[in-house]
Amino acid sequence: MSRLFPAVLWTAAAIALAFLLLPIAALFLRVAPADVVDDIDGVLHELGEKGPFVLLGASFGGLVAGAYTVAHPDRVSGVLLLDASITDDYYIDKVHGFTGMCLPENRDADAHNSLEKLDNCRLSKWAYDRRDREPDVPLVYLASTEAAEREPIADDKYRMRFVARWSPGVWKVVGAPHYMDESDPKLVEQYLQKVIDLAAR
16 A cells, blocks of 8 residues: 555545535525625725715615615615615515525525525515615616516516605616616616615705
């Protein structure tokens, strides 16, 4: 037996142990909803920004903006969502029998395999349970016309109910793809200015 064999054996044992411990470690890598808010607070603090803020949420960022809004309603003056996830996505998933983001395998994939390590269902439920804290501020939701990139359009009625809770809430279907912030920044700038103008009233 060569002297290399023990080193190979130890390396194999270390790899096997790592694979056994990885699921346990992943439990500690999950980001809690309050951590998301704390991270945003930390960045804003480092920048010396005190608010109030107009939040812009694109795609999954809408859910993050929603969580921040209910955590700090006094620090938000308006919201612009770009074909985004919303806090009511938890309710929408519940209507469908938890077959979307709250499906156990989707929750596991989001919490362990995504870069963010965020359980979207948990974050959405956390914010949805605090929806009574939504501030009395304007919200504009830009929905993409590209159905292939959107959540089921049949669920728009639920999204429109969410938008109607804001003051004012504006629902606008636009001829832009899901990632409109990348493809049409002028459109985003136009509606961001609209939210700022509505907030100034």
